Amino acid sequence: MKQILSDPSVQFLKRILKEPLAHFLLIGALLFVVYGLFSGPGSGRGEIVITQGQIEHLAAGFARVWQRPPSAEELTGLIGDRVREEVLYREAIAIGLDKDDAIIRRRLRQKMEFISDDLAAQAEPSDAELNTYLQAHPDAFRAEPRFSFRQVYLSPQKRGKNLQRDAAQLLAQLNASGAKVDPAQLGDALMLEPAYAALPLGEVAKQFGAPFAARLPELALKQWQGPVESGYGVHLVYISERTAGRMPELAEVRETVRREWVNARRLEANEKFYQELLKRYTVTVEDIK
Amino acid sequence: MKFATFCTRTLIAVAALAQPAFAAEKSVSTDVGTFDKATAEKAYPYPLKPPAKQPYAPYAERNYPTRPLFGDTHLHTSYSLDAGVFGARLGPREAFQFARGEEVTASSGQRAKLSRPLDFLVVADHSDNMGFFPALFAGKPEMLADPTGRKWYDMMQKGEGAKAAFEIIAAFSDGTFPKALEMNPGTPGFRAAWQESIKAAEEYNSPGRFTAFIGYEWTSQGSFNIHRNVVFRDGADKAGRVEPFTVAPPAGSPNERDLWKWMQAYEDKTGGKVLAIAHNGNVSNGRMFPLIEFFTGKPMDRSYAEARNKWEHLYEVTQMKGDGESHPFLSPNDEFAGYETWDKGNLDVSAAKTKDMLQFEYAREALKNGLKLEKELGINPHKFGMIGSTDSHTGLATAEEDNFFGKVTPMEPNPERATKPFLKNPKTGLTVMEWEVAASGYAAVWATDNTREAIFDAMQRREAYATTGTRMAVRFFGGFDFETKDAHNRLPARIGYTKGVPMGGDLKDAPKGKAPTFLVAALKDPIGANLDRYQIVKGWLDKNGKLHEKVYDVVWSGARKPDPKTGKLPPVGNTVDVANASWTNAIGAPELIAVWKDPAFDPAQSAFYYGRVLEIPTPRWTAYDAKYYGLKNLDPKIPMTTQERAYTSPIWYTPKKL
Numbered sequence: 001m002k003q004i005l006s007d008p009s010v011q012f013l014k015r016i017l018k019e020p021l022a023h024f025l026l027i028g029a030l031l032f033v034v035y036g037l038f039s040g041p042g043s044g045r046g047e048i049v050i051t052q053g054q055i056e057h058l059a060a061g062f063a064r065v066w067q068r069p070p071s072a073e074e075l076t077g078l079i080g081d082r083v084r085e086e087v088l089y090r091e092a093i094a095i096g097l098d099k100d101d102a103i104i105r106r107r108l109r110q111k112m113e114f115i116s117d118d119l120a121a122q123a124e125p126s127d128a129e130l131n132t133y134l135q136a137h138p139d140a141f142r143a144e145p146r147f148s149f150r151q152v153y154l155s156p157q158k159r160g161k162n163l164q165r166d167a168a169q170l171l172a173q174l175n176a177s178g179a180k181v182d183p184a185q186l187g188d189a190l191m192l193e194p195a196y197a198a199l200p201l202g203e204v205a206k207q208f209g210a211p212f213a214a215r216l217p218e219l220a221l222k223q224w225q226g227p228v229e230s231g232y233g234v235h236l237v238y239i240s241e242r243t244a245g246r247m248p249e250l251a252e253v254r255e256t257v258r259r260e261w262v263n264a265r266r267l268e269a270n271e272k273f274y275q276e277l278l279k280r281y282t283v284t285v286e287d288i289k
Numbered sequence: 290m291k292f293a294t295f296c297t298r299t300l301i302a303v304a305a306l307a308q309p310a311f312a313a314e315k316s317v318s319t320d321v322g323t324f325d326k327a328t329a330e331k332a333y334p335y336p337l338k339p340p341a342k343q344p345y346a347p348y349a350e351r352n353y354p355t356r357p358l359f360g361d362t363h364l365h366t367s368y369s370l371d372a373g374v375f376g377a378r379l380g381p382r383e384a385f386q387f388a389r390g391e392e393v394t395a396s397s398g399q400r401a402k403l404s405r406p407l408d409f410l411v412v413a414d415h416s417d418n419m420g421f422f423p424a425l426f427a428g429k430p431e432m433l434a435d436p437t438g439r440k441w442y443d444m445m446q447k448g449e450g451a452k453a454a455f456e457i458i459a460a461f462s463d464g465t466f467p468k469a470l471e472m473n474p475g476t477p478g479f480r481a482a483w484q485e486s487i488k489a490a491e492e493y494n495s496p497g498r499f500t501a502f503i504g505y506e507w508t509s510q511g512s513f514n515i516h517r518n519v520v521f522r523d524g525a526d527k528a529g530r531v532e533p534f535t536v537a538p539p540a541g542s543p544n545e546r547d548l549w550k551w552m553q554a555y556e557d558k559t560g561g562k563v564l565a566i567a568h569n570g571n572v573s574n575g576r577m578f579p580l581i582e583f584f585t586g587k588p589m590d591r592s593y594a595e596a597r598n599k600w601e602h603l604y605e606v607t608q609m610k611g612d613g614e615s616h617p618f619l620s621p622n623d624e625f626a627g628y629e630t631w632d633k634g635n636l637d638v639s640a641a642k643t644k645d646m647l648q649f650e651y652a653r654e655a656l657k658n659g660l661k662l663e664k665e666l667g668i669n670p671h672k673f674g675m676i677g678s679t680d681s682h683t684g685l686a687t688a689e690e691d692n693f694f695g696k697v698t699p700m701e702p703n704p705e706r707a708t709k710p711f712l713k714n715p716k717t718g719l720t721v722m723e724w725e726v727a728a729s730g731y732a733a734v735w736a737t738d739n740t741r742e743a744i745f746d747a748m749q750r751r752e753a754y755a756t757t758g759t760r761m762a763v764r765f766f767g768g769f770d771f772e773t774k775d776a777h778n779r780l781p782a783r784i785g786y787t788k789g790v791p792m793g794g795d796l797k798d799a800p801k802g803k804a805p806t807f808l809v810a811a812l813k814d815p816i817g818a819n820l821d822r823y824q825i826v827k828g829w830l831d832k833n834g835k836l837h838e839k840v841y842d843v844v845w846s847g848a849r850k851p852d853p854k855t856g857k858l859p860p861v862g863n864t865v866d867v868a869n870a871s872w873t874n875a876i877g878a879p880e881l882i883a884v885w886k887d888p889a890f891d892p893a894q895s896a897f898y899y900g901r902v903l904e905i906p907t908p909r910w911t912a913y914d915a916k917y918y919g920l921k922n923l924d925p926k927i928p929m930t931t932q933e934r935a936y937t938s939p940i941w942y943t944p945k946k947l
Contacts, residue, residue: 016947024544061540063541064531064532064533064550065532065534065535065540065556066531066540066551066554067531067551067554067557068554078540088343097291106376107370110367155879157878157879184779189777189778189779190812190880191762191764191782191810191812191880191881191882192812193355194779198336202390202406204407205405206356206815207356207815208408208815209815209816210405210816230328230815231813231815231816231817232812232813232815232879232880233813233878233879240870259492259493263382
């Protein structure tokens with residue numbers, strides 16, 4: 001399909017089809033002509049023909065769901081149901097049941113929006129376009145900073161009013177003892193891990209809460225610091241390694257940027273499509289009482 | 290030919306006209322397709338795995354899950370017919386963006402953002418009428434293989450698009466439309482929506498960071514809620530080869546047995562994997578966990594039990610339309626039964642509920658009946674673990690009390706929602722008010738990795754639990770050898786996995802003289818409320834075939850003592866200031882850990898055990914609404930406080946001889 005895409009004639013066609021209003025007008029014109037040709041007065045005896053193609057289509061639809069072809073009996077049922085639907089559908093339209101029905105109005109609106117969505121489908125963005133988008137939305141693509149750290153927890157419930165004193169003592173002890181003690185055995189037990197490797201800041205926030213995560217970038221490396229408050233109590237923290245957040249090159253995040261670029265274009269095109277259609281109407285809203 | 294038929298046909302024809310261009314577009318987009326780990330690593334510059342050099346971090350590598358992943362397995366978007374009718378404008382893409390933690394504009398025009406990202410999401414739109422997106426743009430190269438198709442394609446290339454369109458219409462009207470072409474643009478409308486839904490999941494699935502599952506909801510017996518969410522382990526390459534199973538005959542079926550056949554057929558055909566999660570037994574009017582099969586009127590047989598046991602490892606026990614763990618009528622001795630209960634009728638209150646229906650609706654009772662059925666049939670049809678999810682129809686997976694966007698778009702935050710009816714049926718005279726809608730819940734999964742495969746596999750082994758919207762971490766291990774000192778270990782999870790089985794597991798054939806022991810642990814939500822207590826719910830089948838249940842308080846905050854007469858632990862207290870919609874963590878505990886041994890164990894009787902963890906009382910969403918909108922003189926019936934909770938998947942004990 002990529003070959004088709006790059007075919008110059010397809011590119012030309014796409015340019016035409018990309019013009020939503022032109023497309024919409026075409027639909028409108030077709031409807032008008034067809035309506036004039038085929039809508040007869042009254043509700044004379046209608047004809048319903050179920051073509052071979054439609055039967056095969058019904059059978060194929062069944063097979064896709066059930067993973068097997070329908071039996072003869074099931075196929076007869078499918079056809080019967082199709083005829084019933086057609087009869088009731090035509091009669092319902094004939095007596096105007098589709099008018100002023102909120103569900104049908106919303107459904108039709110949704111179908112228009114689906115069409116508009118697809119009309120908005122764009123050609124592949126160039127690297128230059130994607131780069132511009134990347135530079136314009138740095139926060140959406142910036143790589144998070146990461147932290148390798150250990151933590152020792154002190155429980156406010158267990159320590160009570162001695163919490164701050166205990167924290168200060170433990171901090172001094174940790175910084176003095178170097179590698180001689182195992183910090184994982186100090187402080188109070190907590191279900192969180194005593195050590196984390198290269199944890200993205202967002203993950204830190206998920207496990208310790210955002211205020212704790214916000215403190216980490218301020219702390220000096222390779223020494224015990226704190227106390228740092230979390231949703232659980234206070235922690236003494238030793239950061240062994242920190243990877244700064246950075247702007248990635250386009251090549252590293254191309255697929256993500258492309259996805260966001262396409263989404264942004266889609267929203268723009270939908271709005272433009274609507275605004276073009278709106279131009280065809282004079283909208284009068286009476287005063288709000 | 291009447292006008293109406295021609296409207297449809299004209300649209301189809303116009304689409305056919307447009308097809309080649311869109312075909313190219315679609316297939317290019319699909320190239321984004323399989324978003325595997327290699328792609329992700331390319332896409333995200335920082336390493337997914339910790340660097341090889343791990344200075345000073347000897348505890349970081351674990352071969353078991355170290356933190357629960359939170360998500361929603363049941364979210365509807367505008368692709369669901371009912372959501373769209375209610376005014377939902379957000380589609381699957383916006384739903385994934387929101388769940389990943391991005392700010393989006395809700396259908397009501399308000400800005401919406403989660404307090405923190407979720408880890409995974411299943412967009413589960415109703416399969417019946419899904420999208421209704423005409424298959425105009427299906428994009429099939431086969432079109433060009435047909436001579437007429439080729440001709441029209443060439444005409445359009447020469448700029449004769451309008452002429453081609455008229456030919457196409459004429460072909461439709463006189464029945465000369467080529468069969469090969471008719472098959473494609475005429476495929477059911479939902480096919481395109483299904484493909485779009487798959488595409489959105491593929492785009493937003495970021496292994497290691499955020500998992501976007503492909504899924505849908507099979508919505509049987511509408512008002513009696515025999516609904517299942519179907520979740521795929523696979524990507525578009527497999528899930529895209531089938532179409533969702535629907536309910537409406539003749540293509541679909543309202544019988545869950547047929548859904549299970551469809552699932553089997555999917556796995557056989559693609560080599561993929563799929564699971565189903567039932568929900569809202571509480572509004573099924575006795576049909577969710579039956580002893581008598583609804584469609585045959587006969588007692589459940591072994592083939593039904595086998596299939597259900599195979600395909601349904603999880604049950605959605607809590608969500609916006611009420612909580613389904615336990616009911617006060619069934620569990621009169623459980624003072625915490627009856628949380629956010631909906632027991633007036635079926636889903637749309639078109640039929641009232643009677644008390645005899647309750648036993649076939651609530652999870653605890655179903656787990657008990659499962660033991661009985663297992664003894665009769667040799668297999669337990671109700672061997673399910675528990676998760677929560679939202680069932681939101683807004684595209685917004687919100688379950689937090691202070692950030693609740695409601696069940697449907699008209700229930701997005703507004704001053705009237707606390708006082709309006711949500712459901713009203715003049716025939717039965719039943720009304721459910723919007724204030725009765727619960728801000729619940731989420732699915733927590735102990736997966737080793739944030740990927741489709743790891744989360745799906747954890748779901749299949751039932752290593753998952755339900756929360757009512759909080760993100761507390763809950764461990765539950767069972768074995769025969771846990772000792773009190775294990776609760777004081779610095780790494781309780783390591784002891785748990787070493788000496789026992791995690792939630793969702795099995796204990797069999799107790800060693801002589803031993804009783805099941807459980808290592809339980811809960812850690813509060815880092816930005817949430819403290820914990821009140823960790824309870825174990827036991828259900829068992831005695832030798833006379835009678836079912837029993839008992840709730841044990843295992844570990845709790847503070848120095849409370851159970852009442853010597855009733856054995857009941859006093860309430861934890863209440864710090865909620867309703868007028869200000871606030872509370873403090875002055876009571877409760879951030880963490881609860883203990884080892885518990887079943888004091889009344891009989892090795893010859895089958896049993897199950899699950900954990901229930903309660904938070905201290907906090908303001909309910911109605912209190913946040915009242916404060917924000919300055920609501921006065923509200924109906925005193927409206928609850929203003931809540932006790933959020935978690936339910937773990939059970940651990941089953943099965944004797945050697947059933």
